[in-house]
Amino acid sequence: MADQSTNTQTKILEAASRVFQRKGMEGARMQEIADEAGINKALLHYYYRSKDKLFLEVFRLAIHDFIPGIRDILFRDVPLTQKLDHFIREYMRVLLENPFVPMFIIHELQRDPDRLFQVFVEAGIDPSEILQQVERSLKDNDHRSMDPKHLMINVLSLCIFPVAGRPLLQRIMFDNDGRAYEAFLEERYQVVSNFVINALQS
Amino acid sequence: MADQSTNTQTKILEAASRVFQRKGMEGARMQEIADEAGINKALLHYYYRSKDKLFLEVFRLAIHDFIPGIRDILFRDVPLTQKLDHFIREYMRVLLENPFVPMFIIHELQRDPDRLFQVFVEAGIDPSEILQQVERSLKDNDHRSMDPKHLMINVLSLCIFPVAGRPLLQRIMFDNDGRAYEAFLEERYQVVSNFVINALQS
DNA sequence: ATTATATTTGACCAATTGGTTAAATCATGT
DNA sequence: ACATGATTTAACCAATTGGTCAAATATAAT
Numbered sequence: 466m467a468d469q470s471t472n473t474q475t476k477i478l479e480a481a482s483r484v485f486q487r488k489g490m491e492g493a494r495m496q497e498i499a500d501e502a503g504i505n506k507a508l509l510h511y512y513y514r515s516k517d518k519l520f521l522e523v524f525r526l527a528i529h530d531f532i533p534g535i536r537d538i539l540f541r542d543v544p545l546t547q548k549l550d551h552f553i554r555e556y557m558r559v560l561l562e563n564p565f566v567p568m569f570i571i572h573e574l575q576r577d578p579d580r581l582f583q584v585f586v587e588a589g590i591d592p593s594e595i596l597q598q599v600e601r602s603l604k605d606n607d608h609r610s611m612d613p614k615h616l617m618i619n620v621l622s623l624c625i626f627p628v629a630g631r632p633l634l635q636r637i638m639f640d641n642d643g644r645a646y647e648a649f650l651e652e653r654y655q656v657v658s659n660f661v662i663n664a665l666q667s
Numbered sequence: 668m669a670d671q672s673t674n675t676q677t678k679i680l681e682a683a684s685r686v687f688q689r690k691g692m693e694g695a696r697m698q699e700i701a702d703e704a705g706i707n708k709a710l711l712h713y714y715y716r717s718k719d720k721l722f723l724e725v726f727r728l729a730i731h732d733f734i735p736g737i738r739d740i741l742f743r744d745v746p747l748t749q750k751l752d753h754f755i756r757e758y759m760r761v762l763l764e765n766p767f768v769p770m771f772i773i774h775e776l777q778r779d780p781d782r783l784f785q786v787f788v789e790a791g792i793d794p795s796e797i798l799q800q801v802e803r804s805l806k807d808n809d810h811r812s813m814d815p816k817h818l819m820i821n822v823l824s825l826c827i828f829p830v831a832g833r834p835l836l837q838r839i840m841f842d843n844d845g846r847a848y849e850a851f852l853e854e855r856y857q858v859v860s861n862f863v864i865n866a867l868q869s
Numbered sequence: 870a871t872t873a874t875a876t877t878t879g880a881c882c883a884a885t886t887g888g889t890t891a892a893a894t895c896a897t898g899t
Numbered sequence: 900a901c902a903t904g905a906t907t908t909a910a911c912c913a914a915t916t917g918g919t920c921a922a923a924t925a926t927a928a929t
Contacts, residue, residue, distance in 0.1 A: 575834045623824050
């Protein structure tokens with residue numbers, strides 16, 4: 466049935482997302498994805514003809530689930546500090562739900578830049594308007610002057626790296642204590658928010 | 668000759684580093700490494716018996732070239748702000764020379780955590796003493812109080828992410844203008860230094 | 870010249886892996 | 900009961916890939 470069909474399809478996509486995000490396109494095995502989805506390889510190819518097509522779909526999903534939503538926050542008419550605070554909280558939340566996505570995107574983009582960047586283009590992602598927003602907010606109030614690009618990348622760095630770098634950071638700085646690192650990430654929203662807002666104070 | 672021998676060996680290691688760092692363990696092909704080194708596959712296996720052994724050597728090198736040196740800066744007896752400034756400048760310099768290393772380390776560590784983390788253990792990397800240093804410096808002067816772990820990860824994030832995320836950031840925010848992004852990264856040392864030091868001001 | 874080592878060449882093997890196929894079975898709605 | 904599509908099973912194929920081997924050649928030291 467169509468019900469079963471879409472059900473299996475999403476089961477496949479979710480399984481493929483997990484495997485691809487953890488092991489990358491080249492590291493992932495179709496058999497492993499089939500196992501993770503609880504089906505067999507034949508059915509996997511029955512739904513997605515090739516590894517490449519399946520991967521592209523997963524990559525598309527990762528970007529669509531991840532990139533938008535950010536825009537909305539930045540376009541509310543509130544002071545910059547509040548805007549930053551909202552963004553950091555919201556973005557950290559999304560990150561914690563999809564901790565492997567940033568690394569996944571960057572790694573795959575390095576492997577096949579031109580083709581995969583098309584996915585961004587198709588998704589209509591355009592940070593220039595976001596940058597303009599940040600720029601306007603920066604001029605209004607009495608903050609230190611700062612290149613909006615640097616500010617934006619600073620915020621992204623502070624949010625993304627601790628999540629993406631977890632396999633290294635948790636082991637090297639937290640004795641591989643998963644719970645301690647969870648707690649660290651949880652409290653991090655406040656820390657980053659304070660850090661950024663303070664850095665902007667003149 | 669021993670001369671030729673070591674010469675070829677380093678040629679192989681450098682080639683393997685480039686290929687492994689860009690494509691990862693699973694994405695790299697022995698043939699590609701041989702080509703990049705200007706030799707053939709048989710000779711490649713003559714020097715390094717297996718892909719696994721070659722990879723492990725490359726991973727070891729990446730860590731040894733990368734992690735140390737940081738320590739030395741942080742142990743000089745200078746005020747925290749100056750220490751941070753030195754660190755950021757030095758670390759950014761190393762990063763620009765090895766832009767693929769952080770992603771490489773994190774990605775591979777995710778693939779095979781337990782085994783690869785051994786390389787860190789063998790290298791005797793221990794951030795606890797570094798953390799103590801930062802903690803002491805934080806208490807001495809009139810800064811905002813702050814968890815040294817968060818501070819350290821903030822600094823690392825601000826340095827590493829813009830370099831590691833280049834394949835995405837350059838395309839999405841700089842119209843894929845490589846020179847513009849170079850310039851952006853060059854001026855970034857000052858920006859990050861100011862940003863961090865300002866964020867710590869009470 | 871001889872020896873030893875480095876290097877090349879090209880063929881080759883075994884295992885893995887993406888992908889296919891055909892037939893059987895299961896489930897469901899009509 | 901019948902038809903239809905979902906799913907399984909298991910065998911299979913072709914290409915890739917890590918790795919091996921043996922013989923030929925080059926290079927230098929002795």
